[in-house]
Amino acid sequence: MNFTPSSRVLIQGITQPLGATYAPLMQAYGTQIVAGVSPGCGGTTHQGIPVFDMVEQALSVVGAVDSTVIFVQPYAALDAALEAIAAGIRQLVLITEGIPPLDMVSLLRKAEVTETLVIGPNSPGLIVPGQLLLGLHPGEFYTPGHVGLISRSGTLTYEIALELTQAGLGQSIGVCIGGDAIVGSSFPQWLQILDEDDSTEVIVLVGEIGGDSEEAAAHYIAEAIDKPVIAYVAGRTAPRGRRMGHAGAIISSQTAEPGTEVGTADSKINAFRRAKIPVADRPWQIPDLVKKTLKLPMRKG
Amino acid sequence: MNFTPSSRVLIQGITQPLGATYAPLMQAYGTQIVAGVSPGCGGTTHQGIPVFDMVEQALSVVGAVDSTVIFVQPYAALDAALEAIAAGIRQLVLITEGIPPLDMVSLLRKAEVTETLVIGPNSPGLIVPGQLLLGLHPGEFYTPGHVGLISRSGTLTYEIALELTQAGLGQSIGVCIGGDAIVGSSFPQWLQILDEDDSTEVIVLVGEIGGDSEEAAAHYIAEAIDKPVIAYVAGRTAPRGRRMGHAGAIISSQTAEPGTEVGTADSKINAFRRAKIPVADRPWQIPDLVKKTLKLPMRKG
């Protein structure tokens, strides 16, 4: 794991709409973007960033990189990720939404044997406030501090980061594991990382309906996490079987995911409560719960 | 590597024609056949050998095995081999001829990451005279001794083993890497094994036209092998571009295997000669060359 200002970062899909927009924003935030990749655009530059046709070609010129942020089209994402792994990159941030799940299965099989960390897909990536931005997080919502923020959504995470910042609670990291059904890194993985991270004092976990990530996280927190955790779950009122936007935020039928009621907001909230984890009912209650946990003075209300 | 009388051996495809014939022959030679596998035949026995539906099921009953000998139909061989690897077996002998080469490519990718030894396909397997038979070698042609015999063919290997036995030269091992274009274990691999094997004093390498196994072996012997090696190459008179029976024994066109004249008997014989390896012109000259190398008395002739 290397998420510091010294991290050297590659952008795959730097000439795609989203990549072209965010590469300079990441750079402006202080992230060392050493090269971009876009087949057919080798030899050009984008806002001063040299662009190459392939990852391995970029690395042969600019040297090794720590992470790559992938902005390519959904059906090209598996190939881009495998290309990065083949070139030796072991931290991948998959921004792109809409990658077919079976492509993710193939990628994750490969990631496991190569010990590659895959963040996302359908994720705004990761921010270490004041230090490093790998993805879309709006830097102005964040401020350095000691709250580790992990989530499954983009804009809701920004919302909560802003609530924390406005309440005077800075963040050690903001990371989104992704809104799709099949994602790389998991809540337990990040809980473990933040539990060991010196700058994190409290963890805010922002979950949502669908799947059993929150149930697994609750279980893992009870078993293995020493630092305090505050949870929030979105989707109490979401209609069953409807896709809310995230491919992952859907309560599936019984057969597809045996274990009956897993996936509902109630199941997740109950899992957190059973693990004695405070659950915020509304997003704006999170800062107060954090302060209570850290025994900080409450804001007047 | 464990090729001793204590090796525990599984037979996959024990109810197929070839497997049904050879399993008892191997057992009669002293090989510890602990179980057979044949889907749909679980619960039966074949000549006293318990038969199971799956490899993992067999292993759960009879315990771990060292090697499996695979006799299944060509299009079922990749699956059988992957099943064995998944069950933890790391020495595979593929007897079956006619396995599609791209199935072998898939298998060998898997074998490499799991460090699995694959002998064959299209191979009579391996014999350690007087100790162990994993495959088809007719035990009566062999006698224990110090000549390591490695080859690409079946019946020609038996022929040469018999010539050696009749000349009073016993064998430490007889192994055939297989007659197909794509095979698992290679000549260099076996040369290294026999170079380190205490019971082997001299190595007889029986090559044939097609591919560059012999050229690679000649190179490897010059570089890395201390023990004396005698070579023979079959196919000096084989017509170009004709399949001789072995899928591998064909001299291919230039484009398919760049490197122009590689694959002909001349290319192979010249490679051995350049590496100062004595080459027998006829199979029956091999025993004399072995004796000469070992400074043993020659037979009268």
Add this chain to the structure above:
Amino acid sequence: MDLLEYQAKELFREMGIPVLPSQRIDRPKDLKGLTIPYPVVLKSQVYIGGRGRVGGVRFVENTIDAVAAAQTIFNLPIMGEYPTVLLAEAKYDVDREFYLAVVLNRSICRPVLLGSQKGGIDVQTALEQMQHVVVDQEFSPFYARRLALKMGLQGALIESVSGMLEKMYRLFVQHDLDLVEINPLGVTATGEVMALDGKITVNDDALARHPALSALIAQSDVNQPGHLSAAPTAMEPDGQVGILCNGAGLMMATMDAVSQAGGKPAVFLNIGGETQWDASPTALRDQLERGLEQMVQTKQVRVLLINLVSGLIPCNEIAAVIAKSLLSRVRKPRSISEISPEALIAQATRFPQLVVRLVGRDRELARSRLESVQVTLIDSLNEAVTQAVKLANAATRNS
């Protein structure tokens, strides 16, 4: 997205999975051209399960009975859903019924093979005996045999059932499916197997790379549950609040908060997060514009809560889109410039009351832009929700 039984069986047939001779029936009179010999089973083609228990499956012996039965089935809603197609299928005598499925399991990020010796309509019994095998590495047929053994099968059934699973898996991978289910798999006394009913769930995200599958689906109603739609999703029939957000998590959190505050969401619309590869300020503006138009056209919406949190596009650009939308609904007199903004808004045709909360860059510019069209920019989500519910309650009282 789910396929109907007859569509699933078309794919089964292509893959060599045995299915009975069958014929699609679009209207009762189609039965006069039936080429399958009687007796025949008529099956309602609906997305909902459990049709058998409520009369959606009928055996018929001749054409007269068949036409009558078809009329009945066409007029029989299954959990509220009317079939637009029936499937006429040959009858088959089975000894036993198994359950088989291949499904993508999101918890472990792997496909899983499922099987039970107790298939058929009693799902609970099937579940109790359900066996599963995780396809952790590249699939190979031994995974299917592993399931067959776990199911307790013996002899020739091991190969016939695992052969079936192998084809189901190939179908699953070739078409990027979320689910392939055969229930029941009919097993005859002689050990022959037959897919008697089938369910396939297509993955929405992968559909665009499967033109043949898209064409198959285009034949049927795409307005089924679970389908990702660009149209607003209806909630409470008596709700008055429309909610428009960007991003699924934010959407759900906002809707939850409205409900918790006592409001009743009427419809919601997620105009999309910012992780589409082709997302851009222009694209987001377009989506917002279309979304506003759709919400405004939804009569039930008396109060429209707009909650947008964006790092991609400055708030003032969003405000400009909202203002433009508001102004476009005004009945246009000859010259707009002659009329004061207040008068314009007053004349707006059936425009819901707006509660706008924006977060991002250039919020103060946005505030002024919105004030120019009589809309107050609200700072916090809490306030915005409170305000929306208050307005909705007032509207209810006034109606």
Add this chain to the structure above:
Amino acid sequence: MDLLEYQAKELFREMGIPVLPSQRIDRPKDLKGLTIPYPVVLKSQVYIGGRGRVGGVRFVENTIDAVAAAQTIFNLPIMGEYPTVLLAEAKYDVDREFYLAVVLNRSICRPVLLGSQKGGIDVQTALEQMQHVVVDQEFSPFYARRLALKMGLQGALIESVSGMLEKMYRLFVQHDLDLVEINPLGVTATGEVMALDGKITVNDDALARHPALSALIAQSDVNQPGHLSAAPTAMEPDGQVGILCNGAGLMMATMDAVSQAGGKPAVFLNIGGETQWDASPTALRDQLERGLEQMVQTKQVRVLLINLVSGLIPCNEIAAVIAKSLLSRVRKPRSISEISPEALIAQATRFPQLVVRLVGRDRELARSRLESVQVTLIDSLNEAVTQAVKLANAATRNS
């Protein structure tokens, strides 16, 4: 086994690899029904390369010229091979010609992508500039881009050429091929790419699991070089020795020894080693029986050297098959039992002189069995070869 150009292009078309409009011509008059506008290229469909240099490819401007050109091409052997089909194809203006291939490399046990910016008929130049990329792990399109870059391509050509290679690779894997080659790949001034000529080598061992491919091949002559045949293979036109062995290595070693001893092999036949999954003593006996029959029917064979080394079947069973074969060729009088074996053999119709060498179990039983039909069992390969050559030389002197 190789496909003809028109067959390869059928597969290209199915995979979405761009090819020109073309039409198969079985006889010159087919050109009257040509649907491709002139000018048109007529190409001899032969397995041998280099047809262009010897007049096997002709441009024609109208039907009269086309029919005449077709007649010429049908009567023009390419390295001794006459075409049975021509391909009429649209003309295409290209700026450059590339070489692309996907081939299975046996040394490294992996598929390899090959490419050169210098394609076309000058194979040597293509080879000098040839770039290759090993597909060491599961294929992904980046392997194709890697080759495009190694070839020195830039800009849009990287994607168009790597897209082509991706499709070639999918074809390669889907049909279990040994080789997919496009040479030349035409590249227009605007950067469009087109497969102008194509070669596909099918893998014999995998063919049985590709019924569509088998059907495609069944249309053409399967008696092409490289095809594994059950019939004896011809060697020297003036040879007299037929060689029958079991196993490829033994076959080659025996034939080499015959040549080295001054003999001339006429034909050889390998009845197969013992690694076929369904090999059994019965199967081997049947193959031997058929093989003997074929060899005996080959007029050129004056001496038949049989060298069989078997662990599967005892020598006496082999001897029984040989004896039976020998006896079956005898002109049958009313009752065989009345005649002595010697008399029978003397009457054998055109049966070559037999030199039989067998190794395996029960050799002494085999020896007696063969002696009963006047055949001596020889013990060593050396002796058998010497004996066969001696008899052949004697036969030559006597003829």
